[in-house]
Every structure is written in C-alpha cells, then in structure tokens.
Amino acid sequence: MRAWSLRARLVMAVLGLAALGLVLSNVIGIALLRDHLMDRVDGQLQQLTRVSSVKAIQSLTQLPTGWNEVLRKRLAALPAVMIFGPDGTLRSSGSADSGPRPVVGDIEVDVNRTVPGTTGPSWRVRAVRMPDGGTMVFAQSLAELEQTQTAAAAIAVAVSLSVLLLLGLAASTVVRLGLRPLTRMESTAGHIARGDFARRVHAEDPHTEPGRLAIAMNVMLDRLQSEIAARTDSEARMRRFLADASHELRTPLTSVRGFAELHRRGGGDADEAMRRIEDEAARMGVLVNDLLTLAQLDEERPLDRRPVDLLEVAADTIRDARVRVPDRQVRLAGLDGRLTPVSVVGDEARLRQVAANLVGNALCHTPPEASITVKVGSAGRQGVLEISDTGPGIPAEHVPHLFDRLYRVGPGRSRADGGAGLGLAIVAAIVRAHGGRVELDTAPGEGTTFRVLLPGSEVTPSPL
Template identity: 35%
Template sequence: MLAVIGVVSLILVIVALATSAILGNVLQENLDAKLQTTTYQQVWQSLARPQFPASVDSTAHSVLDEGRQSPGVMLIVQSPVGVLDGAVVENDGTVAALTDDQVQQAIDGAGGAILATASVDDHGSYRLLPFRAGDYIGIVGLPLTEVNTTIAQILSTVLAVTAGGLIVLALVIALVIRVGLRPLRAVADTATRVASVPMSQGAVSIAERVPDEQADDRTEIGRVGAALNTLLDHVDASLDERQLNEERMRRFVADASHELRTPLASIRGYSELSLRDPTLSETSESALERIQAQSIRMTSLVEDLLLLARLDEGQELVYGSVDLTRLAIEAVDDARPAGLDHNWVIDVGDQPIVIAGDTARLHQVAVNLLANARTHTPPGTTVTVTLEREGTHAALRVHDDGPGVDPDVAPELFERFSRADRSRARKTGGTGLGLSIARAIVEAHHGTLSVQSAPGDTTFTVTLPARPADPSAPVADEPTVDPADAEAAD
C-alpha cells in the first residue's frame, strides 16, 4: 500500500506542478500580450496627443487620471522637461502616486529589458514594459496578482483532489488486499492453532484444517492452504502411529517385566536353597552367590521398569495425606548411614507442609535424589535438603557442592537408562532409571522436577501442589485412590 500510494502521489504531484507551470506560462503570455497591446496603446495615444500638456508636474498621474485604464495599471513617465513621476490605478478606480522608492524599484526591475518582472512595495509583482512616446519615455506595467491567484487556486484544487484521490485509493487497495489475502489469513490462523497444540507426548490429534474454500489449488495462496492440509494429514497420521508404537512398547515392557518377576524369583529361591547344601564346594558356593546377587539386581531392574510402565498408564499411585516435612527428615536420616563420608544438612520449617499424594512413591523420589547426590559426588561433599512453601506449591530441593553435571549429559539426565559416569565420577554402577522414575512420579502428582547445575553448585528441585497453610484446613487421613487412576486401572 505504501509503495503504490507513494508512486501515485509522486505522479500526481509531478502532474500538478507541470500543469501549474504550463498554465502559469499561458497566463503570463496573455498578460504580456495585453500589456503590449491594449495598455501600451492607450498610454501611447494619451502621451502622443498634440494637446497633451508637456509641462505638468505629474505626467503619469495625468495620463491615468483620464479614466481609460483598468485597475492595477502602473505608469512611470519622464517628461521632456525632466520630471519623473509614477502612479498606479487602485482597485476603486482612483489614481495613487508612487513614492520615489517605489519608482526606483520599478526602474531597477525593468533593467532595460523588453519585458521584465519586478516587485514593488505595497503593490506586489508587476510585468513591466519600457516604452517611448514622442518626447516621453517611461515604463508601463500590469500586476501579476491575477496570474498568481489563479495558479494558487489551481494548486490548491489539485492538492485537494489529490489528497481525496489518495484516500480513496488507499481504501480500495486495503479492501482488495484484505479480500485477496483472506485465504492466507485462514492458513496463518490454522498454523497458529496447530502450533499451540502440545505434541511432545501423549495422544495427540490435529483436527485443525484450512477450510476447503480457502484451499483452492487454482490460486497460489489456495495451493499453500492445500499443501498445509496435506502436511497436517501426514503429521496427524505420524502422531497416531507414534502413539500406537508407544502404547505397544509400554504394554510390552509391562508384560515382559511382569512375566520376568516369576522366573527371577525362582532363580533367587533356588540359589538360596542350593547355598544351604553343606556339601557345596567353594567354587560352586561362589558361583551361586554371584547368581543370587545378579538375580537380585535383575529383579530391581524389572521392578523399576514395571513401575515406569504403570506410571505411564496412570496406575500405581494411591493418594493420601503426605507430610513432606517428615518425609524429608526421614529420607535424610536413611541416607546418612549409606553416606558416612558425606556431610548431610536438613533445612525445613517449623510448620509441616502437607500435600495430597502417594507417601511411598514420594519417599522413593527423595531417596533417589539423595542416592544420586551421594553416588555421583566425591567424599566430603555437603548435601543440603531444603523444603519450603512457594505460594500454592511446595518446593523440595536437594543441593550439593560436587563437580556438577556434564553439560553434554544434562539434556538427557531424566531419560531412561541415562548414565552420567563421565561428569560425576560415580563409584558404583546403576540402572540409569532412578531420575526417570523420580520424574515420572513427580509428574504423576502434577508437579515438576528440574535441575540447575554448575561446578560446585547442583540443585534438583521438586515442585508439588501443596495443601493450604491454614492448620484448620481439612486434611484426609485415610488413603484414597484418585478417580482417574482407578479408571485407568480398570
């Protein structure tokens, strides 16, 4: 719009200036012709009459006072006896004498040229014509007021018409663009709505499409809309397939974990039974102990996988009243014996912070975070556990001053089977499921688990919805099952 209006404005301005210049030249030529014919002839005829008195003191005034000149005519005459004077016809027909300065301005403006333009004080611009009539010499002039007024009126009219035309042009262009880009706006609106749909996880269905009337492939914009619809169809199908594969994988992990529990329990039981045989050799006893230890490790891994699968399906949680303050204290007390070479600090408020959740699972979160801090930090590290209320949420933080998390590992820290051996010099191995289980449990409680890490400053933060701080607020003592979890379990 700016480009079109700018170009049109430039063209109209050029046309207006050219028209004004041409018309000004035409009007000035007409004025010159009138000056050279009618006005000059009348002045010459008056001065050339034999009976015209040559000794009057004001020759110009006498000529103009005869009443044959139109208003605005200016005359400057030098008589044969050397008298120089000037006069001008006023708009009411009276004749007014010119001052010596005004006469001199006219003479200087004429400058001996055939036709010249000069400005005279109090009378404006004049076209001047020098002449000789017998023994008289002088200058006769006509005002340019009418010419200038006509040009000014033309310019004002052109500017007013131009401004009105530009306004109409802008409205028409805006209407045309709005109508022409309506399909593109529909495409943009559809893309915006699709962009706001969370697609990272869970069942996702993209129902948004560009309307058929805006996806006409006979136009360029319509082809864009049709291409977007095709793309959304492919993405929707891919998301459905991804969700189906995820559900199959969850069922497989859950079924496999469930089925592995029985043979693992049998292996462990038979190994324990065999170890009771007093006739075993030292080699056989060592082998059976290794079998028993690995079966225990395998059982723990299977239990973790089964827990993750059930959490993904919305099962496993049993809701009740959870005192996070007491839970944090107990978790630190349990971690101290296992980490005697670490310094343990607990910082909780006097008032208990109560939430609705699964006590056992939330205790598992705290234990996993403390075990993670103990395992991946060197001896002498200080681990600090803090608990505080932040608005309507409770924040449990586990901080350590160890070496920190490797930036290359940080983006995948909460993924399943993620290992951070390089960054935190862990002494013992693990399954890599501890943090992923902690995050799954926290998210199942509608909370968040995050980490901020730098060398000497690593903090894991668990944020959970808290109960009201008012002690008189009702708190359920009996465990209850979340209706959504019960429905998923069914």
C-alpha cells in the first residue's frame, strides 16, 4: 500500500480535526435547540394548566360563554385534551383538529413527559387533577419541534460539508505554500544524490524550522564536499606517491641489475661496477629509511621526549655541513643577534634530522656562491630554528606542494637536482609530532627561509 505524502497527511489531519469539531458543535447545538423548543412547549402546557379552571370545564365540545378568552384560545390551539375519570377510564376527549392522538399510558399529575402517538410524531403531555378525582390531560404534538430539529440537522450537515470542502482547499493551498521550502530541499537533495555536490539549499528565514534545516543541510554539505575533496586529493597524492616511490626504487634497481650483468659478462671495470652497485644500494637504503621514517611518524609512535638545546643541534649540523661541503658558506647566528641556549622538550634525534634536512636542502638547491644562515632563538614561549639562504628562491606555484611526499621543484625525476623529495615531508611530520609548525618565506630572487617553531620547555606540546 502506497504511503500518503506529508502534504496529504497534513490536509487530512486538518480536515479530520475540523470535522470532529463541526460534529461536536452541531450535536451540541441541535441538542440545545431541542431543549429550548421543548422548554417552550412545557411552558405553554404549564401556563395552560394554571389559567384553566377545571371546575368550569363540563364539556370539551361546548364552551360556555364568558370563559376566559385565554383559556379558549389555549384549548383551541391544543391538538388534544383528554379527561379521565377517577378510575382511569377516558370520559371524553377533544381537539382542535382530528388526527393522531397521544398514547398516554400511566398518568402522572403535574409532570411534563413525552409519549408516543398513535401515528406520526411524539407528544408532550401534562396532567392536572380535577375536583371530582378525575384527571385532565393536555397534550401538545412535537411534530413542529421534530421538523425543526430535522431541518436544523440537515442545514448543519450541508453547512459542515461546505465548510469542510472550502477548508480542504484552503488547507491544501496553505500546506503547499508552507512545504515549498521542503519541496525545494527535496529537489536540491535529488541533484546532490546525482553527484552535484556544489548545490546548496536556499535558506529563507533562519528563525523558521525550514530555514534552520536549510542552514544545517548547507553546513553538512560544506563538510561533505570538503571531506570528498580531501579524500579525492588524498587518493591522488597516494597514487602519485606510489608512482614516484616505484620510480625511485626502480631506478637504482635497474642500475644495480645492469652493472651486475655487466660484471657477470666480464665487461668493463669490475671495481667501478662494484662501486656503482654499492652507491645505488646506498641510495635505495636512504630512500627506504626515509619512507620508514614517514611511516613511523604516520603511526604516531611515542617520541623520546627530553630537554633539547636547539643551539647545540644547530652548531653540530653546521659542523657536519662544513665537513661535507667545505667550500660552502654556512654560519650560525642568534635570532635576536645573540647566541643563547634555547631549550625545548622533544626527541633529540628527530630534531637533529629536521635541522640536517633543512640545511641539506639549502645546500642542494642553491648555487655555490649562495650563503646559508642558521639562526636559533625564541619567540614568546616557543623555540625557533631558522634556516635561510640567499639563493634564487622558490616559484610561487611550487610553494603549496613543498611538503608533499616525493615532490620536487624540478620537472624531471633526475636526482642531479636533489634527493627523492622526502626531506621536507619528513621535516613537516616531525615538527607536527612535536606540536610545532613550519613556516616558509620565499620569493623568486630573494632567497628562502624555513622557520621551525617548537613549544618551549614551559609549554606542553600537543599530543601525537
């Protein structure tokens, strides 16, 4: 069975309540009308019994002259007047018109009651005691009352049906207008279900229920669209990462296999072939170690936290760089001009890796004449490690992707221009695990500055 729509249910609910209200009001109204008409009949009978003098009534067919005019008119207006003897036998009866008679039955004096008629409508009767012990019964037909009641009921039914019809049309129109925002939401939801996630629901008035629902739906859609975009972007990065990682591993493996085959055939210099195989193996080892480091950071393993002096870390990194590249200018300076120890709470090995990666990145991507400066200091309660160079800077289109894994500024995949593209990704992951952040200032022709901000010893770092 097909379920009714919300609009149909609302209209039917309104009509049901209205019909119930009309039925109750009509029943009560007709009952009150009947009671009112019955009271009028009872009043006429009671007034007649007070005005009539039973001592003067000898015959109902011939009224003596001089009777009270009111009594004459009352008796003439009554359809039936009956006189019963003391033994209950009917002595005589008279009426204004011949026709149906009431079935009196047991006689009760000075009591108004309703009795059936021989044919047709019911009668209202009242009996009074006569001086001789007999009883005089006045009867009034309720035909007019019942006709009035029937006519009133028919009118009430006709009016109620007309009211319900008009009310149904009005309720349908009002409900349709009231549900128009929901209808628009339904249409928008249909477009969204078909993949149009850019659609939004028009919120007319935030003070109404549909308006608040529309606002909530739009917030939900914004979050859903953001989650879908983030998931799509993550999947794209993962595919790119897998492709780049496969390429990075395939290149040294191809070299190792080639030199091994050359050595097996006895061609070329054996020592040179072994050296190249060793170099490529080392290259693969570095790449695998970097990937393992990122995997461990992604798992959010606990760090070996202890107080670390950033000045000592920076000085050791510069000494290592001068040993590896003695002809490059790498110097140490204070952030505010003074060299003072700056203590932070962190994993010393990881923080040394951050400094080494940033200095190595600067050495790799700047010309020989460019200078590199490592600064250490504090900003508020944060320790600051800053590595800046006077190189060519980084084009703006590459800046948003610098910390992506296996991303390199150079268009090719040759390692002559740098490493595998994991150094900055490792830096960002380590700093994030320490509750800090990495800032970048660069512009073409103006050099590059990487600024690492870490919580100081008095600041509790963010949990992993």
